[in-house]
Amino acid sequence: MxxxxxxxxxxxxxxxxxxxxxxxxxxxxxxxxNPLQLFAxxxxxxxxGISMRELASALQITPPSATSFANRLIKYGWIKRMxxxxxxxxxxxxxxxKGRKTLSDHLRxxxxxxxxxxxxxxxxxxxxxxxxxxxxxQHLSLKA
Numbered sequence: 083m084x085x086x087x088x089x090x091x092x093x094x095x096x097x098x099x100x101x102x103x104x105x106x107x108x109x110x111x112x113x114x115x116n117p118l119q120l121f122a123x124x125x126x127x128x129x130x131g132i133s134m135r136e137l138a139s140a141l142q143i144t145p146p147s148a149t150s151f152a153n154r155l156i157k158y159g160w161i162k163r164m165x166x167x168x169x170x171x172x173x174x175x176x177x178x179x180k181g182r183k184t185l186s187d188h189l190r191x192x193x194x195x196x197x198x199x200x201x202x203x204x205x206x207x208x209x210x211x212x213x214x215x216x217x218x219x220q221h222l223s224l225k226a
Contacts, residue, residue, distance in 0.1 A: 104195055118143075120188065122151045123177065126161055127185055131174045133166070160184055 118141065125140040126132055132140070138148035152175055155161040160181030166172035177185070200208050 101195070101199065104199075105191070119151055119154055122148075123155055123160055123181060123185060126155070126175045127177045127182065130176050134173050134175070137175060155181070158184075 122137060122141055125137060129136065129140075134148050134152065135145055137152065138145045141148060141151070143151075152161065152163065156163060158180075159178060161175050161177050163173050163175055166174055203211070
C-alpha cells in the first residue's frame with residue numbers, strides 16, 4: 083500500500099509542476115507575480131474594500147507581509163489603497179480596472195488550459211476526479 087501512496091503523492095506533484103510550467107510558458111507570469119500575490123489579488127477583488135488586517139488573515143500571513151504583497155500589487159497598478167472614511171488608521175484595498183483585467187485574463191487562460199489538459203480523459207472520469215478532489219479538499223479543510 084505504501085507504494086500506491088507514494089505513487090499518488092509523486093504523481094500529484096508532477097501534475098502540479100506540469101501545470102505550473104505550462105502556465106509560465108503561456109506567458110501568464112506578468113511582472114513575475116507569484117501564486118500568493120495572485121491569490122491576494124483574487125481576495126481583494128472578492129472583498130472590495132478589504133482591510134490590510136483582513137487580507138493578512140485571508141492569506142494566513144502577518145500584516146507586514148500583507149502590506150508587502152499589497153505594495154507589489156499597487157506597483158503593478160492592479161490595486162489601490164484608500165483610507166477608511168470612518169477610521170483613518172484603517173487602509174482599505176480595491177482592485178483597479180487593470181487589476182480586474184489581469185484577473186479576467188488569468189481566468190480565461192486557466193480555463194482554456196484546463197480544458198486542454200482534461201480533454202485527455204473522458205467526461206465521466208473528469209466528474210469522478212472532481213468528486214475525489216472535492217472529498218480530499220473537504221477532508222483537509224476539517225484537519226486545518
